[in-house]
Amino acid sequence: MDKRDYYEVLGVDKSSSDADIKKAYRKLAKKYHPDANPDNKEAEIKFKEVTEAYEVLSDTDKRAAYDRYGHSAFDQMGGGAGGFGGGFGAEFDMNDIFGSVFGDIFGGGRQRQRGPMPGADIRQTIQISFEEAAFGCEKEITINTSETCSTCNGSKAKPGTSTTTCSKCGGSGQIRVTQRTILGAMQSVQTCDACHGQGKIIKEPCQACHGQGKIRTTKKVTITIPAGIDHGQTLRVSGKGEVGDVGAQNGDLLVTVSVKPHATFERRGNDVYMKMPISFAQAALGDELSIPTLDGSAKFSIQPGTATGSVFRLQGKGIPNIRNKKYRGDQYVEVFITVPKNLSEKQKTLLREFEAESGESGEGNEGTRKSWKNRFKK
Numbered sequence: 001m002d003k004r005d006y007y008e009v010l011g012v013d014k015s016s017s018d019a020d021i022k023k024a025y026r027k028l029a030k031k032y033h034p035d036a037n038p039d040n041k042e043a044e045i046k047f048k049e050v051t052e053a054y055e056v057l058s059d060t061d062k063r064a065a066y067d068r069y070g071h072s073a074f075d076q077m078g079g080g081a082g083g084f085g086g087g088f089g090a091e092f093d094m095n096d097i098f099g100s101v102f103g104d105i106f107g108g109g110r111q112r113q114r115g116p117m118p119g120a121d122i123r124q125t126i127q128i129s130f131e132e133a134a135f136g137c138e139k140e141i142t143i144n145t146s147e148t149c150s151t152c153n154g155s156k157a158k159p160g161t162s163t164t165t166c167s168k169c170g171g172s173g174q175i176r177v178t179q180r181t182i183l184g185a186m187q188s189v190q191t192c193d194a195c196h197g198q199g200k201i202i203k204e205p206c207q208a209c210h211g212q213g214k215i216r217t218t219k220k221v222t223i224t225i226p227a228g229i230d231h232g233q234t235l236r237v238s239g240k241g242e243v244g245d246v247g248a249q250n251g252d253l254l255v256t257v258s259v260k261p262h263a264t265f266e267r268r269g270n271d272v273y274m275k276m277p278i279s280f281a282q283a284a285l286g287d288e289l290s291i292p293t294l295d296g297s298a299k300f301s302i303q304p305g306t307a308t309g310s311v312f313r314l315q316g317k318g319i320p321n322i323r324n325k326k327y328r329g330d331q332y333v334e335v336f337i338t339v340p341k342n343l344s345e346k347q348k349t350l351l352r353e354f355e356a357e358s359g360e361s362g363e364g365n366e367g368t369r370k371s372w373k374n375r376f377k378k
Helices: 006-010 018-032 041-057 060-077 130-135 280-285 345-361 364-377
Strands: 091-093 122-128 137-148 174-181 184-191 214-225 234-237 253-259 266-268 271-278 287-293 296-302 311-314 331-337
Touching: 006 018, 006 041, 018 041, 041 060, 122 137, 130 253, 214 234, 214 253, 271 287, 280 287, 280 331, 287 331, 296 311
Parallel strands: 091 184, 122 253, 271 331
Antiparallel strands: 137 214, 174 184, 234 253, 266 271, 287 296, 311 331
16 A cells, blocks of 8 residues: 655645644644554554654655655665664654653653752641631641751751762753664653762761751641631641752641531531420420520520421521631521420329310310321321
């Protein structure tokens, strides 16, 4: 089968610049690369085709020869431009091409030159009470962290000595490694094994920190818990994490809040719910209740004939909004009637009289039961 025109393969025209050709190749290589299309023979063929086209059109001399003679310019190489029959002839920089091509696929991207390493974040959990979560508080916690070595000031070298630039990587902390594969000579960037990515060689490490530039320590940190924080939320305290290398920022302290359950209140969003017992007399006759809230006791009047399960709202007695503590949720109170036990004979007599009176008048519990029985029969 005749080969397709290289410009057609890459989707460019003959007047395209080197940058346009490289951009087109990256797009197609991303689409057809074997890593992105496992066990796809058609994609593998396409990848080889676009790579062959790029090998020619990215080389000034080869491109000029191709523009003049076409594919016949490379017939003597056997198997296409650069000798595809025995492996690709060009060297490809994996970091340059595939780093940007496949960054979108694998979430990576081109490796950057190594600089000062920022400090790591520290994660910790703190337990607070229901009221502390509602109204906020300050807490002191102890963390295990690191700080810059005071002996070498983070240089990692023994005082009075100096570091030297790594001769293997030239101070970059990275080296290029070329490997021969079925796709040709591929280059990748790796951490320098001589300086371990530091870019410098320390001949005499600091004895205090053993050449780490940091020492482990224990610190006490005071954190402010905002009003309205909920169980499981995390606070970020900037710069209170692990210390970074010289010239790099520290990590952060991430504190996850655990709120203890309350014996009376239950939180739902910014609202507070509770159940409150009342007596039969209070339910029947009505009463002014003293209801516990987060702010103390509050007075609330219930009407005569209040049924068990009735819910009342106390506006503005809930949890403050974490973004604006001027706004608060509400408190919902569900009442339930308690049934007395161990009645005296006098109490039993009075209840029997009440039951009889209720039955004769057709009102009260007996009347309700009769009405329910009639509806059930119908």
